[in-house]
Amino acid sequence: MIVVQLILLKVALDNRASTGARDGLEHTPFHGYTAEDGLKDLLSGRRPYGFWQWNNPKSYFQFLAYLASGLLAIHVLLPFISQSPTYISFLGYLGLTIEAFLPVPQIIQNHRARSCKGFRLSVIVNWLAGDAMKMSYFFLSSEYVPWPFRLCGMFQACCDTYLGIQYYMYGEGPAGVDIPMSSTGKSGLFG
Incomplete structure (x- = not known):
């Protein structure tokens, strides 16, 4: 299932319209942004840090690799967290909420x-x-x-x-x- 989703992401990125520029400049994810910039974006109705609206397909896969690595590290290095019913419920409800908001x-x-x-x-x-x-x-x-x-x-x-x-x-x-x-x-x- 994960492989199919990654293939779909690749196809979607290859066939999407250009995201254009941000404030007249092409942007790199999270580069040069501060927490204050992210909050300003959120309050003005834009995605903080241009999240998931990046120009380079590599950025999407890098983000997913970092996310998977972070979750794997929690699972392997912090078993008291990864085996916690609260943590497991949190991940489940987070995924459920993301799907509901699609x-x-x-x-x-x-x-x-x-x-x-x-x-x-x-x-x-x-x-x-x-x-x-x-x-x-x-x-x-x-x-x-x-x-x-x-x-x-x-x-x-x-x-x-x-x-x-x-x-x-x-x-x-x-x-x-x-x-x-x-x-x-x-x-x-x-x-």
Whole structure:
């Protein structure tokens, strides 16, 4: 599964549109950034440190290698942490939360562009079908399913439903210029 995900990442990076420049300059992940810069990015609605929006495909794989190395080091060198039920639960809930939030960047992009151009209807239909199956299992199964799974599943189903609503509202019309949400022209997380 991990190998397939790495192959998909490579294919996606090879076929993505250019990330462009940041403040007129191409950027390298985490280079020259301070914690204050990261906080400013977060408060202005940008990803701190340009996270996961890097220009060089090598940066993505380096990050994943560092993450895997860090987790391996914790597992091997700190067994009192790696065998802790709290640590195991934390990793599980972190992964669950990340998966639940996967549709959010697409929602934001559709909102900013006032278009779903390039986003296929078949993807939304499959996501909604998957959500329906997931929800039926979570709530109709005779087996106990912990509430964090149910809550994250409900959140993701709501996001996917909203993507369907966006597709209905915006269609695949031409993507225009970002439209600010307020008359002041200030940009934030969604504007």
